[in-house]
Amino acid sequence: MATVIDDMAHSSLSKAVDLVLFDTKKRTRDQRTIWEAIRMRFLLLREWWHVLQPAKVTIAHIHTCSGLSFFLDSLYMMLARIRGVPAALHIHGAKFDEFFDGLSWPGKRVVRFLANRASRVIVLSGEWERALREQFPKARFAVIENGVSQAPLIDVKKDSSVITVLFLGNLCHRKGVMDLISSARDLPPYVRIVLVGGEEEPGMTEKVKRFLEQESLEERVLLAGPATGIEKFRWLRSADIFALPSYAEGVPISMLEALAVGLPAVVTPVGGIPSVLTDKEHALFVQPGDRAALVSAITRLANDENLRRTLGETARAHVMENFGVERSASKYLQVYRELKPRLADRGLPL
Known part of the structure; x- marks a missing residue:
């Protein structure tokens, strides 16, 4: 979500409306008590209430995901509605459907109530809209x-004797990290996998390290850690192939960024990915958990420079034309104008 918000803050949207970013991330120490957490949440909500002055704030746009975060973020949405400010609830969670299905009957009623109270529920693809509708x-x-x-x-x-396969994202089972590093055993010896990202699941980094040691794959897989800004794009520019064998996704920014630099990709047709890419035209699709197919797709790209170039160039042109940040910015503005028609005529602040 942070990348999406930062991109919007630097897009033409920031010129069309007065964007004010309200930071809701944790502001207490890691080993905080439950009372410290409750107090800080109360202070944040009080600050939010004072920020929400209908004469100054035209729209509240709240980014959220699944789990407890959804309920906490919805408090901001409800306060905005009480204040008379239209509020958009923007769902990014790749497993929001699983989160909802796992709730008790009363929990589902609460989520439905909150979704119905939002002025708009923004989702990342038509597939997600159909599922949540x-x-x-x-x-x-x-x-x-x-x-x-x-x-x-x-x-x-770049070392021309090595084919680098890049994974960019938080390390977790959901993104197929274990499938990818397991495939290293069966890939050609000149193929190296690089994992760039922090942890989504606590302890995942250590689990990956132990697996690589047990399988003697330390020379085949590099655990690079998190990277942002220029360093992230340095990894993207130095790679030959992008791989994201996820079990659940929205529309992953890391995939779009990889395609935008012209990397050929091996991905799974989950979440909103099939609404963005076409198999064998923009990327090679493999089914989640199919390690043999993953090895086959990566090997095929590693052995065929022309295919890598053609797939990468086609995907790059497609993504930049249809999924550029300015296209998203215009859709944001369209939603804002629907929620507050005066924006179309007066350019009132957000």
Whole structure:
């Protein structure tokens, strides 16, 4: 979500409306007590209440995901509605459907109530809209795909004797990390996998390290850690193939960023990915958990430079034309104008 918000803050949207970013991330120490957490949440909500002055704030746009975060973020949405401010609830969670299905009957009623109270529920793809509309038929949906900005040009030195397969994202089972590193045993010896990202699941980094040691794969798989900004794009520019064998996704920004620099990709047709890409035209699709197919797709790209170039160039043109950050910015503005028609004429602040 942080990348999406940062991209919007630097897009033409920031010129069309007065964007004010309200930071809701944790502001207490890691070993905080429950009372410290409750107190800080109360202070944040009080600050939010004072920020929500209808004469100054035209729209509240709240980014959220699944789990406890959804309920906490919905408090901001409800306060906005009480204040008379239209509020958009923007769902990013790749497993929101599983989160909802796992709730008790009263929990589902609460989520439906919150979705119905939002002025708009924004989702990342038509697939997600169809899935959630079945659960929230009274909610007012809008589809805004994640957008990607133009990648900076960076000079990098590449070893022509090595094919680098890049994974970019938080380390977790959901993103198929264990499937990818397991495939290293069966890939050609000149193929190296690089994992760039922090942890989504606590302890995942250590689990990956132990697996690589047990399987003697330390020379085949590099655990690079998290990277942002220029360093992230340095990894993207130095790679030959992008791999994201996820079990659940929205429309992953990391995938769009990889395609925007012209990397050929091996991905799974989950979440909103099939609404963005076509198999064998923009990427190679493999089914989640199919390690043999994953090995086959990566090997095929590693052995065929022309295919890598053709797939990468086609995907790059497709993504920049249809999923650029400015296209997303125009959809944001369209939703804002629907919620507050005066924006179209007076350009009132957000």
